[in-house]
Every structure is written in structure tokens, then in C-alpha cells.
Amino acid sequence: MNPDLNALSVFVIVAEARSFRAAADRMGVTRSAVSQTIRKLEAALGIALVARTTRSVTLTEAGEDLYRRAAPAVAEITAAMEHAGVPSGPPRGRLRLAVSSIAESFLTGPLLATFAEAHRHVKLHVTVTDEDFDIVAEGYDAGVRLGEVIAQDMIAVPVSAEQRQLPFASPDYLRAWGTPVHPRELSGRRCIGWRAGVDVAPYRWEFEEGGKAFSVAVDDAITTTDMALMIRLAIAGAGITFGLEESFRVPVARGELVPLLEEFCPRFPGFYLYYPSRRDMAPKLRAFIDHVKR
Numbered sequence: 001m002n003p004d005l006n007a008l009s010v011f012v013i014v015a016e017a018r019s020f021r022a023a024a025d026r027m028g029v030t031r032s033a034v035s036q037t038i039r040k041l042e043a044a045l046g047i048a049l050v051a052r053t054t055r056s057v058t059l060t061e062a063g064e065d066l067y068r069r070a071a072p073a074v075a076e077i078t079a080a081m082e083h084a085g086v087p088s089g090p091p092r093g094r095l096r097l098a099v100s101s102i103a104e105s106f107l108t109g110p111l112l113a114t115f116a117e118a119h120r121h122v123k124l125h126v127t128v129t130d131e132d133f134d135i136v137a138e139g140y141d142a143g144v145r146l147g148e149v150i151a152q153d154m155i156a157v158p159v160s161a162e163q164r165q166l167p168f169a170s171p172d173y174l175r176a177w178g179t180p181v182h183p184r185e186l187s188g189r190r191c192i193g194w195r196a197g198v199d200v201a202p203y204r205w206e207f208e209e210g211g212k213a214f215s216v217a218v219d220d221a222i223t224t225t226d227m228a229l230m231i232r233l234a235i236a237g238a239g240i241t242f243g244l245e246e247s248f249r250v251p252v253a254r255g256e257l258v259p260l261l262e263e264f265c266p267r268f269p270g271f272y273l274y275y276p277s278r279r280d281m282a283p284k285l286r287a288f289i290d291h292v293k294r
Contacts, residue, residue, distance in 0.1 A: 005077065007041040010034060011049060012074045015067040016139055018057050072136045078282075091283035092121035098135055098143040101128050102227055103271045104246045105160040106144050115291045122284045130196070130225070136276050141285045147269035155277050157292055160246075160270035165206065167260040168231075168248050169240040174258060180240075183207040183264050186218045190239035192230050193220035205242045207264040218242075231257070 010023070014034060017023040024031045042049050049063035059067060078093075099106060107128070116124055127140070135143045146163070150156055167186065169179075180186060186205065195202040202223050204215035221239055224230060227247055234241040235256045251257040273292050275285060 010037045091287040094123045095284045096125045096140045098140045142275040147272045150274045154274040156272035156274040162267040163270040164267045168257040170237045173237045190221040191218040192239045192241040193223045195223045208266045
């Protein structure tokens, strides 16, 4: 069977968007054209790839398997064609980035804004997410995460200074309940913590003493997946919270929050732009890497 690469590319976009309409908008075609292409691909393969409802699209088991295998190949083919199609022209195409929500210095705006201004033919799509996934399999060009959690087979370029995590509390909370002098005291305090989901254990707060790392399971009176909400709750006096120092820079400067236990909080490598090693890198990604390095 001769594979229909165009249909396969459409399928990958539908699988990522989980919507015919969103996929059509992304490609600049009609919804019916997308639906017809998927039907032809299913007919050619002799198996259903998607389950359609009035509101969304889900993948069948066969569809999930095909997406997992096809997405990296489609990304490679797209990059190769972009590289071959405009060897002497300006970088162009859609550059997809998956960025951690706590990469404050990267997400402040100027770096992305100046790149967009300098490269008008490149369309940036930034997905802000803390999910742990394979950027290649998901069809992203690059990602931004803390260096310690990036796979070793990736190439990484620093995009921030060193970081450290600290507990923070409001002055009103500290006046009412006192200031802890050791991390172990946190287990008896009302705390505002982070957890990836309702069925996932809360994140344990990490510290260091005498060169030895240890963690504390705090009493998470409130947990959330949103750092901004953690900060607002701490300012409101709901308890002690914990996060990257730069995420709390503004409320600390305003006197709304106070950093705690700094002597137990060492610095560690910050955020990195990471991407797979490719012999023929797409010009759009090369341009972005060069921009970051400058």
C-alpha cells in the first residue's frame, strides 16, 4: 500500500486537536475536507481511527497506535520539507513550543515578542503546560523546562539564571502564627500546595541541610494545579506556600509575601530550551535557538 502522507499529516493534526473544526482552522481548510480525508484514510487502512461525537473527537485504540508511531515521522518530514523548500529564504512555518507554566523569565514576553518581530514568516504557537510528555511524539519543535527533568538525549540551551524554591507567607499570617525556623515545623502548619491532579500525591517540599537533601510532607490544607492561585491564597493569609523564587518576585517586592527558611533552600540549574538532535534542523527552529542564545 502506498501511504498517503497528506492524509497522515491531517490525521496527526486531528489527533492533536481532538477536533475536526480546530484542525480545519489550523490548516486553513473546511471541516468537511478534514472529515473526508480521515474517512478516506480509514477506508484505505480498513479500520476506524477516530470516534466522532457532536462535541469532540477521540482516538480508537488503532488511532492511538497510529498517532504514536506516525507523529514523530510527520514532524521529521515537515521539518525536512521546510528546510528543503526555502534554503535561501527567511525561516517560515509554525513553530510549536511546550513551555512550563513556571518558566517566568521565558514567559514574560520580550523574548518571544522580539523573535516574532524579527521573523514575520514564522508563526509561534506556545502551549503552556506542566504535563510530562515527549515533545517529539506530540509534534512540538522544542520545549522549556527545568534542566533537571529534561531527558539526556535532548540538546538544551539555558534560558534563565539558576533557580531556587522557597516557602512564602504573608506578614499577617506570620504575625498570627509565628515564623518557622526549620522546615520540619512546616508539617504542623496550614500550607498551600501543588499537585498534578486530584488522584496524585501532593508535591513534597524539598530542602537541604548540611549538604544533604530532604523533603517534607506538609499539611496541604489547599492544593491546586495553578501557581497563580497559590500565590493569591498566600497573600490572603490562607497559609504557607512554596515555589520558585522568581514566581514570587512581585508580591515579595510589594511586601505582600515574605520568603522563609532561605538557608535551607539551595540554588539549582534553571530553565532550558530543549529540542531533539537532528541533522537537518528546520530553519524556523534554528532561528529561534540563535535568538535565544543572543
